[in-house]
Amino acid sequence: MNYQVMIGAPSAELETALTARFEELSEAEVVSVHRSSHEVGDTVAKLPALDVVLIHEDLGPLPVLDLIRDISRNHPQLAVILVVNEVEPDTFTNAMEAGARAVLPTNATIEQLSARVTTAAEWSRTLRRHLEAASLDLPVSGRRGSIITFTGAKGGVGTTTTAIHLARLAAKAGRVVCLVDLDLQAGDIPGYFDLKHRRSIVDLVGAADDISAAMLADTLYVHPDGPHILLAPDEGERGEDVTARGARQVLGALRSRYDLVIVDCGTTMTEATAMAIELSDTAVVLVTPDLPALRGAQRLVAMWDRLQIRDRKNVTALLMRHSRKNEIQPDFARKLLGTAMLRTPVPAAYRALEEASNTGDPARLTDESLLRSFSRLAGELGMLDTPGDDGNESTESDPAPETVGGPAAVPAKGRRSRRDDSGALLVEFAALVPFLGLALLLTWQVILIGLTGMYAGHAANEGARQAAITPGDEEAIVEEAKKRIRAPWNEEDTFALELVQDEEGTFVTVTIAMPAVLPGLDTPWNISDRAMVIPER
Numbered sequence: 001m002n003y004q005v006m007i008g009a010p011s012a013e014l015e016t017a018l019t020a021r022f023e024e025l026s027e028a029e030v031v032s033v034h035r036s037s038h039e040v041g042d043t044v045a046k047l048p049a050l051d052v053v054l055i056h057e058d059l060g061p062l063p064v065l066d067l068i069r070d071i072s073r074n075h076p077q078l079a080v081i082l083v084v085n086e087v088e089p090d091t092f093t094n095a096m097e098a099g100a101r102a103v104l105p106t107n108a109t110i111e112q113l114s115a116r117v118t119t120a121a122e123w124s125r126t127l128r129r130h131l132e133a134a135s136l137d138l139p140v141s142g143r144r145g146s147i148i149t150f151t152g153a154k155g156g157v158g159t160t161t162t163a164i165h166l167a168r169l170a171a172k173a174g175r176v177v178c179l180v181d182l183d184l185q186a187g188d189i190p191g192y193f194d195l196k197h198r199r200s201i202v203d204l205v206g207a208a209d210d211i212s213a214a215m216l217a218d219t220l221y222v223h224p225d226g227p228h229i230l231l232a233p234d235e236g237e238r239g240e241d242v243t244a245r246g247a248r249q250v251l252g253a254l255r256s257r258y259d260l261v262i263v264d265c266g267t268t269m270t271e272a273t274a275m276a277i278e279l280s281d282t283a284v285v286l287v288t289p290d291l292p293a294l295r296g297a298q299r300l301v302a303m304w305d306r307l308q309i310r311d312r313k314n315v316t317a318l319l320m321r322h323s324r325k326n327e328i329q330p331d332f333a334r335k336l337l338g339t340a341m342l343r344t345p346v347p348a349a350y351r352a353l354e355e356a357s358n359t360g361d362p363a364r365l366t367d368e369s370l371l372r373s374f375s376r377l378a379g380e381l382g383m384l385d386t387p388g389d390d391g392n393e394s395t396e397s398d399p400a401p402e403t404v405g406g407p408a409a410v411p412a413k414g415r416r417s418r419r420d421d422s423g424a425l426l427v428e429f430a431a432l433v434p435f436l437g438l439a440l441l442l443t444w445q446v447i448l449i450g451l452t453g454m455y456a457g458h459a460a461n462e463g464a465r466q467a468a469i470t471p472g473d474e475e476a477i478v479e480e481a482k483k484r485i486r487a488p489w490n491e492e493d494t495f496a497l498e499l500v501q502d503e504e505g506t507f508v509t510v511t512i513a514m515p516a517v518l519p520g521l522d523t524p525w526n527i528s529d530r531a532m533v534i535p536e537r
């Protein structure tokens with residue numbers, strides 16, 4: 001991630017000279033250029049990720065030293081570099097007293113510019129992390145947060161993607177979140193966030209006996225989306241330095257300072273991941289709807305049980321890449337695993353994740369089905385609720401949410417997620433009401449067709465029998481025919497009987513107007529049947 005730089009230059013010539021040199025620096029990016037001190041002061045407050053401000057001594061109307069003092073007082077984490085036409089001792093002293101981090105000549109070389117900007121930006125980011133972590137310096141003795149681990153049944157099931165998006169959602173909901181990458185050999189959270197950071201969990205393990213807020217601030221990366229991130233080491237072999245004891249101490253320090261600690265355990269069990277799963281409040285195993293993944297999850301859960309890391313009944317499964325076209329559906333997967341399963345599966349939408357994964361920007365994920373599923377998962381896992389002072393709000397009147405086929409494996413954190421689910425179900429049901437009504441009307445119309453046809457056949461047969469007895473008495477024929485029909489099919493404007501004679505003989509034809517209940521059918525349907533009159537001998 002490049003350093004973000006703002007320039008305050010009084011003239012177009014100076015602006016061109018400075019920006020041209022920055023174009024040759026790969027580690028820095030000019031985000032804005034301004035011609036007055038007022039513009040600089042107003043814009044600084046709007047750029048929270050800004051690292052360095054370069055201000056020329058001739059920038060006005062506010063005296064440049066007063067501008068530096070204002071920035072240093074209102075934004076102490078921001079590094080200011082004063083650019084002067086000639087570096088003199090008095091100028092340097094006055095700039096330092098005002099709060100500048102360095103003084104740079106206007107004709108400085110690219111190497112000088114790169115060195116000053118890099119040093120100032122590193123100082124700015126380090127101080128920013130210290131300030132952001134200062135509020136987290138709570139007594140280690142009091143447990144505050146909860147730990148949720150995510151473990152993949154096999155590689156490629158989406159463990160890191162799920163952990164990242166749930167951490168972002170929890171942070172946006174106001175939770176103080178730490179995302180820990182315990183996939184020590186193959187962790188790639190920096191790739192998903194497009195970040196560069198020189199510190200990792202190995203740096204904390206070396207001083208795990210006494211982890212302070214200042215140490216956390218220097219080790220963790222604070223992402224603009226909110227989560228604080230503890231990375232795996234760049235060199236996979238250094239993951240062996242993270243022992244079970246070190247993992248316990250690091251996670252304990254994080255739990256005492258964060259509302260929520262989300263741990264990406266990858267797919268390989270190590271001492272560190274085993275300790276994380278043992279300490280966690282909720283252990284989630286991610287599976288895909290295929291037998292290799294389900295068998296891998298069975299072996300993993302059984303191993304945890306044998307090694308007394310975690311009992312099977314305290315493991316929760318999460319189904320990834322779900323589709324109604326899959327042969328294996330959530331209920332069958334739950335029965336195979338023998339564990340509780342989260343109600344919300346993650347839909348099969350791999351293409352929707354490509355842009356976010358390839359650009360290192362999780363915010364590029366815009367697929368509604370995926371975002372909705374991640375949001376519901378966060379609610380099920382209690383990530384969106386603000387905890388109480390004791391870190392546990394579950395009460396007897398707030399039972400844990402149900403899971404598919406078994407009791408919930410996560411403690412209830414309040415009723416908000418349950419209200420959200422019921423509201424969504426109400427909206428979905430309301431959308432289905434017109435279709436259900438139309439289906440009921442269609443079914444009733446089919447029943448009416450059958451009844452009308454049956455009555456027409458019975459009436460024709462009865463009329464033919466009466467016509468054989470009293471051939472010339474049409475009134476008696478109609479009366480006998482109507483006796484086989486119930487109202488309203490036997491009414492005068494609905495029922496019609498006719499004696500028809502042709503080459504084959506004499507027939508009684510009965511026509512009944514069937515009631516129409518489907519919308520748009522204003523005219524009744526006429527259904528007819530006939531029976532032959534057999535004269536009595």
